[in-house]
Amino acid sequence: MGPIFNASDEWSYVVALVIGIFFGLILESAGFSSSRKLAGVFYGYDFVVLRVFFMAALTAAVGLAFFDYFDLIDLSKIYVNPYFIGPTIVGGVIMGLGFIIGGFCPGTSACAAAIGKIDAMIFIGGIVIGAIIFDVAYPLYSEFYESGNKGAQLIYEVMGISKEWFLLIFVVFAIAVFYITAYIQKLVSKNVNKY
């Protein structure tokens, strides 16, 4: 029963490397190595980010539920990101701003830099600088950073519904979003010159 390897197990590094290779292969094949393609999601001319992103989250979420159902994985051992209300929202808003200005996120910049995109290499330099800035100024907001801790909170528990119902709603919602965005993309593509 999964999870198979311990985080401290040296094998987990090998597994991480292999998973990273597949991660990079898929991102690049889907077109995530182009910032102009990625930025399309915000202007309606290309929703590839949204499609890949939601499809992946959905597949993994449903897959984990099935693995759990067939006793292939012990979900209590899976790492669930803790929810710190303020820091999560503030972090997300800053990342959104970084996305629209820089055109990448950390994962996509790695696969874009790998195929020679200089803007992606600069973006990566920016991430490292940003992380250093965060740390140098850390005493200013260390209290905020630890505030509003809700722990490893699960969304369907907050909503007061079962996991199965939530997954169903998630699937239906995603399909609706896919249809709507495909329609928008068709409309916008007509009006946007080439890209």
Place this chain on the structure above:
Amino acid sequence: MENTKKYMNSYLAGVLLGVVILFSFYLTREGLGASGAYKRIAAEIENVVAPSYTHSENSHSSSYFKDGLNPLKNRLVFMVIGVFIGGFVSGTIAGRVKLTLEHSPRITSKKRAIAALIGGALFGIGASFGRGCTSGAGLDGMATLATSGFVVVMAIFGSGYIFAYFFRKLWI
């Protein structure tokens, strides 16, 4: 958009990526991540430039060095090395490997470079507050049905759409 045909169908790419995330959890109990690797490189740089601060309680990076740990000896560092390899392989097969600075024809290379640097820095700061980036906090969080994952994704895309109008000249 004449290049679109060369790219994989995005729904298929999404399903495949989802399977990779699933196996990541199944094998290592954790999902994907990228910003963590850059944060650890940043911690290494800090350690060289200002070791006393980096090891002090004031520094958030100090946790990476706890008990003599090496920040770079971490699964996320290996994962990002993998992303580089995978991206390069895919780009090579598709004939997309080329040293270029991609930008909208309406802006100069210099402007794009500055925007990339600022955007990257903001992402570095944001991913620190958010305890992960689009993959580590967003994708993994949504896959495990964590509240944090859904909140951070709404915040990233919500703010992206709000700010998109002001930065439209960078892209369209």
